[in-house]
Each structure stands twice: as structure tokens, then as C-alpha cells.
Amino acid sequence: xxxxxxxxxxxxxxxxxxxxxxxxxxxxxxxxxxxxxxxxxxxxxxxxxxxxxxxxxxxxxxxxxxxxxxxxxxxxxxxxxxxxxxxxxxxxxxxxxxxxxxxxxxxxxxxxxxxxxxxxxxxxxxxxxxxxxxxxxxxxxxxxxxxxxxxxxxxxxxxxxxxxxxxxxxxxxxxxxxxxxxxxxxxxxxxxxxxxxxxxxxxxxxxxxxxxxxxxxxxxxxxxxxxxxxxxxxxxxxxxxxxxxxxxxxx
Ligand code: MN
Numbered sequence: 001x002x003x004x005x006x007x008x009x010x011x012x013x014x015x016x017x018x019x020x021x022x023x024x025x026x027x028x029x030x031x032x033x034x035x036x037x038x039x040x041x042x043x044x045x046x047x048x049x050x051x052x053x054x055x056x057x058x059x060x061x062x063x064x065x066x067x068x069x070x071x072x073x074x075x076x077x078x079x080x081x082x083x084x085x086x087x088x089x090x091x092x093x094x095x096x097x098x099x100x101x102x103x104x105x106x107x108x109x110x111x112x113x114x115x116x117x118x119x120x121x122x123x124x125x126x127x128x129x130x131x132x133x134x135x136x137x138x139x140x141x142x143x144x145x146x147x148x149x150x151x152x153x154x155x156x157x158x159x160x161x162x163x164x165x166x167x168x169x170x171x172x173x174x175x176x177x178x179x180x181x182x183x184x185x186x187x188x189x190x191x192x193x194x195x196x197x198x199x200x201x202x203x204x205x206x207x208x209x210x211x212x213x214x215x216x217x218x219x220x221x222x223x224x225x226x227x228x229x230x231x232x233x234x235x236x237x238x239x240x241x242x243x244x245x246x247x248x249x250x251x
């Protein structure tokens with residue numbers, strides 16, 4: 001995990017309290033926040049929770065909410081977090097937190113500012129440039145197996161609103177595609193059928209020769225591991241984009 005670089009301690013107190021500044025920047029952020037034991041997202045959720053419980057909704061709380069957003073805590077997750085915490089930390093504290101949180105999340109609610117915070121446990125990988133022509137919006141590809149091996153497996157991450165074109169995994173025998181959803185929320189739709197919501201743990205088997213698409217929800221990132229089922233005569237056919245009109249029907 002990359003080290004968290006913090007200068008707030010030295011900026012504010014470097015001259016007056018250099019030891020406190022060093023403990024803040026080098027130990028709290030440089031060592032504890034940068035530790036491998038918990039993700040930055042989890043650390044952000046714990047920190048926000050603790051500040052709410054202490055009734056601290058000052059500028060440092062606003063900073064930590066903005067950091068939580070950058071670390072991949074979605075608006076839905078933040079709303080759920082505060083609703084949960086309200087029962088333990090107190091109703092007025094939750095109200096005070098919501099006043100700050102709604103302000104922070106009103107700015108760029110879909111938050112594409114830090115793709116690295118997304119991708120889930122299998123990681124974001126790199127911008128999926130090779131297939132960009134078959135996607136609406138930005139996707140990322142993280143190959144999980146050596147492409148030279150027998151079975152290619154990849155983690156695919158879609159930014160909010162991103163989806164792939166209608167396409168078909170052709171096969172003469174066997175074939176098709178398996179999606180294992182690992183992070184966020186999205187959609188899978190087969191031609192002529194209602195879209196199916198995708199959340200972590202959703203498993204989709206897409207039979208060969210079925211026209212379909214998959215992608216993120218409009219307001220959420222989504223990651224799935226994808227691999228093709230064994231078959232003969234396997235070949236992908238990319239078709240037309242999912243139009244904004246088709247996509248808007250999902251909400
Ligand atoms: Mn597919």
C-alpha cells in the first residue's frame with residue numbers, strides 16, 4: 001500500500017510543537033494510516049465513525065469525510081454508515097455529521113477523482129485502452145493470470161455510468177462467460193430481458209451466443225472478475241453501444 005504523505009502537523013505546529021507535528025505526520029499518518037493491516041477505505045470509515053461518536057464535526061471532520069470519499073467510500077455507503085452509527089453515537093451527532101457529509105458529497109457525487117480507490121480486492125489495473133472502442137465511459141483491466149496460460153482471468157472495473165457495448169461470446173460447443181462481482185454496484189442485461197442488479201457476491205453465467213452487456217450503475221463504480229468458460233470455436237462479437245435511453249431505463 002502506498003505511504004500516506006501528511007504535512008498538516010508540520011504546517012500548523014512545526015515551530016510551536018515539533019514533536020507533536022512529527023508524531024502526527026510521521027507516526028499517525030506515515031506509519032499507522034500507511035499500515036497494510038486495513039485498507040485506506042476501512043481506516044477512513046473507522047475515523048469518520050469515531051469523530052461522529054465524539055461529536056466532532058469541525059473542519060477536521062470535513063477533511064476526513066473528503067478523504068473517505070477519495071478512499072472510495074460511496075455516498076450510499078456514507079449514508080448507511082451514519083444511519084448505523086446514529087443508534088450508537090446519538091441522533092443529534094448523526095444530524096450534525098449529515099450536514100457536513102451532504103456538502104462534501106454534493107461536489108462531484110460520482111467521484112472519478114481517484115480510480116485507485118476502486119477495483120476491489122483484485123485491484124484496478126490499467127485503463128482498458130485496447131477495448132475502449134467497445135465501452136461507453138472509462139473502464140480498467142487487471143489481468144489476474146498470465147495471458148499465455150490456459151485460462152485468462154481478469155478483473156474489470158467500470159467507473160460510474162460505464163458499460164460495455166452489446167456483445168456476444170460465440171461458441172460452437174460450451175463457452176460463455178462467468179462474472180464474479182467483487183465491488184460496487186452495476187448491471188447485467190441479456191437482450192430482451194430485464195436487467196439484473198450486480199452487487200458483491202453476485203455470480204452471473206452468460207451462456208454462449210447470448211447478446212448482452214455488463215457495466216456499472218450510474219452512481220457507483222463496479223468491479224467484476226471475468227473469464228470465458230471452456231468451449232470450442234469461441235469468439236467475441238462486439239455490437240452497438242447501450243444507448244443512454246436504454247441505460248436510463250435501469251434506474
Ligand atoms: Mn460479456
